[in-house]
Amino acid sequence: MLTDDAPRQGEETKALFFELAASRDPAVRDRLVTAHLGLAHQLARRYLNRGEPYEDLVQVASLAIVKSVDRFDPDRGIEFTTFATRTVIGELKRHFRDKGWAVRAPRRVQELYLELGRATETLSQQLGRSPTVSELAASTGATEEAVLEALEAGQGYRTSSIDATGRNEETIGSHIGGEDASLGTIEDRELLAPALAALAPREQLILQLRFAHGLTQSEIAARVGISQMHVSRLLAASLKRLRSSVAEAGSTQSGGQAQPAQPERQSTRPSGREGRAASSSRAARERDGEVGGAAAR
């Protein structure tokens, strides 16, 4: 049962972060990043069917994991996975805000959404906080209803099947925590190694700078001495080759088998993990009464 190992994995992760803080050892950093790439895959899968390729989402989420490892402070008393989840979701939201357009929205809605993006940026700077819908409406001359409509459409929410949430795919517990528990990650790494080695040295360097060190394309361009657009093309081509190699190697090694099925693990979850403390509002009292004390906290 993966859940039984969760506390131990959490302790191992914490110990690694303390080791990283003390030594700044790149090998420890890499180990932490690699051990949590499964979380990136899991969260990227949550945002499928919004018009963005899965591989791009994994790329965004993986980069967010790198950022999370770099920014995480083990003394703050929160689990790394909680911290990383927030970071990854934030990055995915930003990605969709910047690039995503999955829903076939009318042109006026698309135009308003783009205008809202500019207005949000301006107002955020002016106000020092995220603007409200009414402030955006006043700024753009649209109605609040139109603003809400555009924001909803612009997010490109999944509109096909709920199946896309991947309910039967691997569990988060199979990837996070210690390396020994992240079977999928180890498999990924083993598959990746020969594929990476087959790339040209410059492409390997660019991939390393992008994903291991978290540099932006512009930063990589400045370091390598080529244009940002060229970096973008090389990254895309390298990733395409990697994906192709890994897919071939994966199908050869596993005979096309999927990841292990999701185990019945939640029955052993400590009750405190099911949610946070209830409030004292009327809705909360109703809610607590209605669920007959069974509401997990």
Next chain:
Amino acid sequence: MTERKTGTISVDLSIPVQADLVVLARLAAATLASRAGFGVEDIEDLRLAVEELCLSLVGSREHGRLHLSYECEGDAIEVACWYEDDHAVDSARLVRADDLSLRILDALVDEHGRGLRDGRAGAWLRKRRSDRVV
């Protein structure tokens, strides 16, 4: 700060379990949050959270109904969601969210929980306006 409409507002919504109708659940939450003066960043978080709340209950099912109740009071909004299905459903199992759902909700809202009501699986969340500095 923008004008905020005060007073408690309660809204009930019942939708068939269909992926393209979850938009109604999100829009109701966004509209109420907007009315309460939430920033767009908070509203985005709330939308994602409501979607996660619904999907964490129904999984890949495509039948039954989701009953949602929203209550907006002061600077907070609460959303409760219950799954009803005529088919045989192991509600106790539905109540147990997967780890990822819990982590996503942890990241997006202030409080959340799950439970059974009249044998039906339910989940709820509460989010306060953050007025966070950007």
